[in-house]
Amino acid sequence: MTQVKNDLLLRTLRGERTERTPVWMMRQAGRYLPDYLKLKEKYSFFERCQNPDLASEITIQPVEQVGVDAAIIFSDILVVPQAMGMEVQMIENKGPLLPDPIKQFSDLDKLVVPDVHESLGYVFDALKLTKQRLEGRVPLIGFAGAPWTLLCYMVQGKGSKTFDEAKAFCYTQPETAHRLLQQITDTTIAYLQGQAAAGADVVQIFDSWGGLLGPEDFENLSMRYIRQIVAAMKNKALTIIFAKGAWHSLDSMAATGAHGLGIDWCIRPGMARQLAGPQCALQGNFDPAKLLSPIPVIRKEVKSMLDAFSGYPHIANLGHGILPNVPVDHARAFVETVKNYQYEPA
């Protein structure tokens, strides 16, 4: 295996002190980069995902053009429901549509726990190709959606502010819900282990809708499955959990043994550190909308963020995915400010 030259991210996740804070941005591959937008005009979303050459090209763009310290494979969390047998459409400017959602126990018959090497082999191929092309410049991150977040889409059938149909499904048919969550979990474990084998140094679990659940529901419908996934990745890849808005459970997330925890901009770094304990790396938490500010404001705010995280393992990142309308030089200002930062105690 190629040695990773810039291993700041890996060392930070292992809890080591590093010469500076590593930086990457959620959704950095795709969305706002002009070279990506050109590919988007020519190929559909799933073409871009399923063609290892294209996916790898998109993955490496931000490393070369913005200077981030890690590459994250270009893909989507909904490839898992798709591999389990559901139809998934990506509607331009509207988001995902699953035209035949799960509504009752008998609908589970439509699903399989797939052989991931057959149905998701294209992701592994993209990872292998990317790893090769990166030539050890930076680490490679793989990812999957958390089972709860995938259930949201599989039951609601589309995006939602509240995912109340998905919640009602869990409250009225808890046994069916837990069976579905376990099937997603089993698929995800095989999928992430395959990603690690294909070259992912780190895997991130995205629980984008974890913050819609209260603490007890989050434990019951999300954490107990995330816990299985983190345990299954032990010694296979470093793990990061990002459960947006679920700050109330940072202590349970830390207790899984995950190496990093993502946090959003609505929790102060000091409070997050207090809840998560001193060990694991915290990743975040710049408000993505702040990248729309003038560059001098971005620089100032990034420095304040870094000050607030100083003293403990930190990975600079946004608190959610980068917005599509962010100018590239604003994204670069974010990355460069982190790279040039020196902590000056007051």
Added chain:
Amino acid sequence: MTQVKNDLLLRTLRGERTERTPVWMMRQAGRYLPDYLKLKEKYSFFERCQNPDLASEITIQPVEQVGVDAAIIFSDILVVPQAMGMEVQMIENKGPLLPDPIKQFSDLDKLVVPDVHESLGYVFDALKLTKQRLEGRVPLIGFAGAPWTLLCYMVQGKGSKTFDEAKAFCYTQPETAHRLLQQITDTTIAYLQGQAAAGADVVQIFDSWGGLLGPEDFENLSMRYIRQIVAAMKNKALTIIFAKGAWHSLDSMAATGAHGLGIDWCIRPGMARQLAGPQCALQGNFDPAKLLSPIPVIRKEVKSMLDAFSGYPHIANLGHGILPNVPVDHARAFVETVKNYQYEPA
């Protein structure tokens, strides 16, 4: 003035111990009640708001049909931007549309700080009529949107998951943003004072999008204006602040002297109490989607919620507005469980 017979809400907001916990539900007027849905077929949204007879009928329905301990006037937070001179359309199943949003300093010329007795007199008339028809059965709650939440709509022009255009407006044109926020604040103070004079015993400030801001932005763009409003209501009405998701600033909200603070279901009651201090009433925090559970589950979960809030002033409520698809007997089960609750120490 008529003495309020069931004054549980008022005494709880004053910090007094009461024989039982008062209960009402955000958005209880409208949405899910069959008698409301009949009126909705006949009259447009603004007809229902602007006709004091209809607004008052809708306001009283949940008191008579569900048994809540307070009435909240049927209206909408966007009547304020409308009174300030903006066109506001309510698009069925889509939400609000402000076709001519604020984008730059010169757009402020389109706005006025109105004479609220002229432009919002219909709300005061509806309050007076409702107060009369209630005959002191329960207290009457008035409300307004927080300036930040109103700015979101006035700048973005419609609903949004992130309100990134509204945020970018504040980050790139801070002076214009603060001038707009102050104009909204001045209008809101006159409006809420008018509501108190027309019979509102309590006023609630809804900062529905407060949770999109990090702690510093929340202070800068929201709290400093909410603070002015709470101060201006002193000795005029009891005040409740509900800034959904802005749990990180419960301490600043408590410091305004507001009598009650609304919280959502993502913060544990014990943590909220710790942040807010022992004085002010906490209002919430049942997950609205949980009202879609079977009734026995609702009863069990409501009891757990009441246990968790016991020992300090508490107003039972949802953590956000009631969902339109909640069966009426589920809403009733929520209210009745609160009314019949007896705390049994373990």
